[in-house]
Amino acid sequence: MPVNLSAPVAGSLLPVAGVTLGIAEAGIKRADRKDLLVIKLDQGATVAGVFTTNRFCAAPVTLAKNHLASGNEIRALLVNTGNANAGTGEQGMAAARHTCVDLAKLLGCMPEQVLPYSTGVIMEPLPVDKIIAGMPQAIADLKADNWFNASQAIMTTDIVAKAVSRQVLVNGKTVTVTGMSKGSGMIHPNMATMLGYIATDAAIAQPLLQQMVSEAANRSFNCITVDGDTSTNDALMLIATGKSGVVIDVANRTVLQAVVTEVATALAQAIVRDGEGATKFITIKVEGGKDETECKKIGYAIAHSPLVKTAFFASDPNLGRILAAIGYAGVADLNVETLKLYLDDVLVAENGGRAASYQEADGQRVMQQSDITIRVVLNRGAVNATLWTCDFSYDYVKINASYRS
Amino acid sequence: MPVNLSAPVAGSLLPVAGVTLGIAEAGIKRADRKDLLVIKLDQGATVAGVFTTNRFCAAPVTLAKNHLASGNEIRALLVNTGNANAGTGEQGMAAARHTCVDLAKLLGCMPEQVLPYSTGVIMEPLPVDKIIAGMPQAIADLKADNWFNASQAIMTTDIVAKAVSRQVLVNGKTVTVTGMSKGSGMIHPNMATMLGYIATDAAIAQPLLQQMVSEAANRSFNCITVDGDTSTNDALMLIATGKSGVVIDVANRTVLQAVVTEVATALAQAIVRDGEGATKFITIKVEGGKDETECKKIGYAIAHSPLVKTAFFASDPNLGRILAAIGYAGVADLNVETLKLYLDDVLVAENGGRAASYQEADGQRVMQQSDITIRVVLNRGAVNATLWTCDFSYDYVKINASYRS
Numbered sequence: 001m002p003v004n005l006s007a008p009v010a011g012s013l014l015p016v017a018g019v020t021l022g023i024a025e026a027g028i029k030r031a032d033r034k035d036l037l038v039i040k041l042d043q044g045a046t047v048a049g050v051f052t053t054n055r056f057c058a059a060p061v062t063l064a065k066n067h068l069a070s071g072n073e074i075r076a077l078l079v080n081t082g083n084a085n086a087g088t089g090e091q092g093m094a095a096a097r098h099t100c101v102d103l104a105k106l107l108g109c110m111p112e113q114v115l116p117y118s119t120g121v122i123m124e125p126l127p128v129d130k131i132i133a134g135m136p137q138a139i140a141d142l143k144a145d146n147w148f149n150a151s152q153a154i155m156t157t158d159i160v161a162k163a164v165s166r167q168v169l170v171n172g173k174t175v176t177v178t179g180m181s182k183g184s185g186m187i188h189p190n191m192a193t194m195l196g197y198i199a200t201d202a203a204i205a206q207p208l209l210q211q212m213v214s215e216a217a218n219r220s221f222n223c224i225t226v227d228g229d230t231s232t233n234d235a236l237m238l239i240a241t242g243k244s245g246v247v248i249d250v251a252n253r254t255v256l257q258a259v260v261t262e263v264a265t266a267l268a269q270a271i272v273r274d275g276e277g278a279t280k281f282i283t284i285k286v287e288g289g290k291d292e293t294e295c296k297k298i299g300y301a302i303a304h305s306p307l308v309k310t311a312f313f314a315s316d317p318n319l320g321r322i323l324a325a326i327g328y329a330g331v332a333d334l335n336v337e338t339l340k341l342y343l344d345d346v347l348v349a350e351n352g353g354r355a356a357s358y359q360e361a362d363g364q365r366v367m368q369q370s371d372i373t374i375r376v377v378l379n380r381g382a383v384n385a386t387l388w389t390c391d392f393s394y395d396y397v398k399i400n401a402s403y404r405s
Numbered sequence: 406m407p408v409n410l411s412a413p414v415a416g417s418l419l420p421v422a423g424v425t426l427g428i429a430e431a432g433i434k435r436a437d438r439k440d441l442l443v444i445k446l447d448q449g450a451t452v453a454g455v456f457t458t459n460r461f462c463a464a465p466v467t468l469a470k471n472h473l474a475s476g477n478e479i480r481a482l483l484v485n486t487g488n489a490n491a492g493t494g495e496q497g498m499a500a501a502r503h504t505c506v507d508l509a510k511l512l513g514c515m516p517e518q519v520l521p522y523s524t525g526v527i528m529e530p531l532p533v534d535k536i537i538a539g540m541p542q543a544i545a546d547l548k549a550d551n552w553f554n555a556s557q558a559i560m561t562t563d564i565v566a567k568a569v570s571r572q573v574l575v576n577g578k579t580v581t582v583t584g585m586s587k588g589s590g591m592i593h594p595n596m597a598t599m600l601g602y603i604a605t606d607a608a609i610a611q612p613l614l615q616q617m618v619s620e621a622a623n624r625s626f627n628c629i630t631v632d633g634d635t636s637t638n639d640a641l642m643l644i645a646t647g648k649s650g651v652v653i654d655v656a657n658r659t660v661l662q663a664v665v666t667e668v669a670t671a672l673a674q675a676i677v678r679d680g681e682g683a684t685k686f687i688t689i690k691v692e693g694g695k696d697e698t699e700c701k702k703i704g705y706a707i708a709h710s711p712l713v714k715t716a717f718f719a720s721d722p723n724l725g726r727i728l729a730a731i732g733y734a735g736v737a738d739l740n741v742e743t744l745k746l747y748l749d750d751v752l753v754a755e756n757g758g759r760a761a762s763y764q765e766a767d768g769q770r771v772m773q774q775s776d777i778t779i780r781v782v783l784n785r786g787a788v789n790a791t792l793w794t795c796d797f798s799y800d801y802v803k804i805n806a807s808y809r810s
Contacts, residue, residue, distance in 0.1 A: 087754065123724065
């Protein structure tokens with residue numbers, strides 16, 4: 001079950017003027033399941049995004065990047081679950097193009113104005129006909145107050161939907177930011193991937209919007225890991241409709257950037273809290289490093305260690321496993337004598353070994369919690385980094401060993 | 406249960422002239438368990454080794470490296486299980502020194518002529534008194550034909566002992582190589598680590614011996630992974646006693662190098678076959694790469710992916726997970742259109758997607774086997790690399806979540 005995570009309350013999700021959403025049950029993989037989403041944008045919106053770095057990136061990722069780069073105004077996003085259209089070669093590219101062409105016809109725009117997204121099984125042909133057949137139903141459903149249904153339509157292995165809204169005053173006017181995400185691991189090429197869509201009614205020129213989504217991703221989606229795998233299909237998109245009349249530029253971006261990053265962080269953390277088989281939500285803070293790279297290296301070594309993750313699942317303060325992970329993180333000149341390791345507020349290790357003050361009972365107390373912070377103080381610089389991950393349980397193996405059948 | 410791996414037959418392990426081994430039940434962690442091993446070397450032997458690169462390396466690793474570097478002739482190796490003496494700071498160094506001093510007294514040599522090794526729980530003080538109290542029992546047991554008992558004495562989480570002998574003719578004379586190893590994962594700082602000891606009766610000068618053990622390690626112990634973790638205590642040692650009268654030099658090393666590498670490979674593969682919770686032994690061949698680095702990057706990305714490993718546990722030919730791992734391995738200019746993926750002899754993927762000839766039934770047939778080869782042909786160079794790993798089962802989580810208690 002998700003760790004301290006509830007589904008969004010329908011009424012809490014605020015519409016973003018200039019964005020309408022419509023869903024359909026297209027029967028892509030199974031019948032009677034919301035599996036198709038159209039996000040329609042009014043004229044004048046800007047769109048930016050960050051995409052997976054996987055060399056086997058899916059056809060829709062390649063096409064969405066091409067369409068974004070074409071400079072055409074984006075008018076719609078098309079999302080299907082049940083099939084990732086990844087590892088499908090030229091046939092997959094043709095299939096993705098086909099869906100863009102048909103949605104463009106129905107909406108009266110050019111195919112280059114449509115961005116496609118797919119998530120689900122990989123190495124299987126995309127059922128283009130089912131997607132096309134489902135489009136009229138999704139278009140008929142288009143409405144602004146539809147984020148709750150949309151967040152359900154993009155779920156695959158997710159147990160709960162993930163969506164959040166915030167409002168902020170800029171120049172005395174209210175700006176709305178609403179976002180949703182899906183995914184319960186960094187990669188599940190079988191039935192899932194990581195997608196995020198955030199929209200605001202501020203007006204933001206595309207180059208600045210790209211900077212803002214990159215900065216938000218670096219502090220949110222790029223700081224989480226469930227199993228260390230990187231999907232073929234991951235994407236985080238930021239849409240700015242301009243309908244609030246508030247113009248954001250380099251000079252006044254700070255406040256809205258903070259809200260966008262906050263929304264992205266909430267959506268990213270929700271993915272970890274809903275991580276496959278997760279029973280613990282673990283925050284890893286690496287402080288006092290020379291640069292962000294070494295802080296993240298150490299953080300990810302801890303976060304990816306199956307031995308650390310199974311110890312947390314067992315609520316066993318077997319904290320030597322964390323020291324070992326710090327040691328093999330690949331920071332060549334790391335001095336293990338000068339670092340300190342904390343579990344929440346409990347000092348566990350210093351001077352290259354267990355702290356004299358450490359009591360097993362204190363470690364045990366913290367390990368019983370469902371939200372736990374590991375803090376590594378390197379004492380060699382001024383840079384900090386924070387990552388989020390979850391534990392590794394029987395259910396992770398069960399889910400991933402029994403998935404496709 | 407170990408995958409196609411049997412314990413060595415006692416009589417199959419050949420003594421190596423110049424090496425005697427003695428074991429004791431020192432009660433280091435539990436009573437009635439072989440947990441202490443002394444390996445005594447006659448005068449004139451040379452010793453070389455490779456050690457963990459973990460920055461949190463254990464006190465005995467630091468001390469063994471210092472003693473080797475001192476240039477003194479090594480006369481004994483001391484191995485204890487039940488405690489890793491890692492993450493123990495200055496106190497741990499003093500404890501390791503203490504054991505060398507006391508064994509040296511009993512054997513009539515200098516402390517710098519003793520190399521210490523520990524494996525077991527980390528961040529716990531080494532029970533020096535128990536180790537010292539056990540030494541006379543181990544010394545009384547010293548004999549040449551004792552490799553079988555010795556291989557049992559170094560086990561921790563291992564289900565079966567790992568040892569092998571080979572003989573080879575060099576210049577018409579027989580040279581013997583006998584080795585043993587322990588470990589059932591790359592790291593188990595709680596109760597295990599990876600250790601290997603190989604001895605030969607050839608005469609080999611120390612600098613060449615160091616080259617030979619490094620080359621053997623690179624093609625064996627450095628090509629296996631169970632969970633991607635690197636222990637604080639790993640060591641592979643190579644001993645040359647010279648008692649056969651055969652002198653190995655740079656000119657005639659090839660034959661013996663091949664046998665030493667073969668023994669090291671058998672010992673390393675045995676660790677994977679006995680991997681915690683393993684049900685499948687997986688050989689990963691990456692061929693046609695530009696250099697070894699990129700071949701190993703791709704091999705390890707596949708070997709470390711929890712999604713790939715759980716799919717093999719489930720015998721599910723969910724082979725898109727392998728493509729995804731290849732894609733995120735970090736080879737920036739990899740062209741996924743030109744590589745081919747095989748499962749044993751079955752062509753699974755080419756041209757960026759599923760091979761036209763691929764039938765699910767063929768993949769299913771191979772996945773049912775307990776020994777499986779994944780072959781990735783990169784078609785971009787002439788370099789190959791081979792790695793070995795195992796699958797990821799419920800039992801891995803069970804073993805590591807319930808260990809220390």
